[in-house]
Amino acid sequence: MNYIVVDTYEELGKKASNIIASQVIMKPNCVLGLATGSTPLGTYKYLAEMCAAGELDFSGVTSVNLDEYAGLDGSHEQSYRYFMDTNLFSKINIDRDKTFVPSGIAEDLEKEGQEYDRLIEGLGGIDLQLLGIGVDGHIGFNEPDSVFTAETHAVELDESTIEANARFFSSKDEVPRWAITMGMKSIIQAKKILLIANGQNKKAILEKAFNGPVDPMVPASILQLHPDVTVIFSEN
Numbered sequence: 001m002n003y004i005v006v007d008t009y010e011e012l013g014k015k016a017s018n019i020i021a022s023q024v025i026m027k028p029n030c031v032l033g034l035a036t037g038s039t040p041l042g043t044y045k046y047l048a049e050m051c052a053a054g055e056l057d058f059s060g061v062t063s064v065n066l067d068e069y070a071g072l073d074g075s076h077e078q079s080y081r082y083f084m085d086t087n088l089f090s091k092i093n094i095d096r097d098k099t100f101v102p103s104g105i106a107e108d109l110e111k112e113g114q115e116y117d118r119l120i121e122g123l124g125g126i127d128l129q130l131l132g133i134g135v136d137g138h139i140g141f142n143e144p145d146s147v148f149t150a151e152t153h154a155v156e157l158d159e160s161t162i163e164a165n166a167r168f169f170s171s172k173d174e175v176p177r178w179a180i181t182m183g184m185k186s187i188i189q190a191k192k193i194l195l196i197a198n199g200q201n202k203k204a205i206l207e208k209a210f211n212g213p214v215d216p217m218v219p220a221s222i223l224q225l226h227p228d229v230t231v232i233f234s235e236n
């Protein structure tokens with residue numbers, strides 16, 4: 001594993017965007033697995049800048065996002081589809097028809113999960129998966145559990161996740177309690193993984209995930225089994 005510690009959030013964004021840019025340059029028709037949350041915002045900003053400067057071409061790229069809140073339509077400002085459209089897709093020359101986010105409003109989330117897995121399989125899998133990490137060790141919304149769940153599935157969010165994400169909503173009560181998340185199989189089968197984390201509050205969980213035992217109660221620990229993981233951590 002390649003574990004990089006940087007001093008600032010800006011540096012984290014620059015390094016992560018350079019890694020994603022290299023992937024797009026090396027394989028212009030690659031499949032990028034993408035994440036939402038605060039951590040990738042800087043990375044997405046730099047990717048948008050590179051694209052605007054004509055240094056990067058996303059026209060051949062397909063993207064698959066990790067997760068979506070259950071019950072939120074893509075036009076809802078807190079939905080992850082809206083986040084991606086606003087913070088990245090509208091700022092780069094990706095074909096919006098080739099950007100995929102699981103649907104949080106599908107009538108049958110289990111069926112939606114199966115279809116999402118088939119979609120990823122049909123694309124030939126993910127070339128580079130960008131991940132953040134929750135304070136409870138979640139990746140995507142794979143929350144601590146007694147097992148690792150392979151398939152894309154509906155999940156009840158942990159209290160710590162709801163608390164952490166309440167900052168984006170006007171109150172904690174508005175945070176959806178359920179989500180749909182890509183399962184571990186598609187994540188672990190990605191050819192390369194790039195996990196980014198920033199802030200003191202992520203330090204302990206990173207230590208557990210990468211230096212502790214592989215344990216479904218620390219979902220990110222499964223990444224220890226992956227042959228090509230880069231972690232970039234900025235404490236500030």
Ligand code: F6R
Pocket residue numbers: 034035036037038039040066067080131132133134135138139140141
């Ligand atoms: C978001 C996702 C989550 C976040 C994690 C960290 O699509 O999959 O696992 O990456 O909750 O979020 P931030 O970056 O806001 O600390």
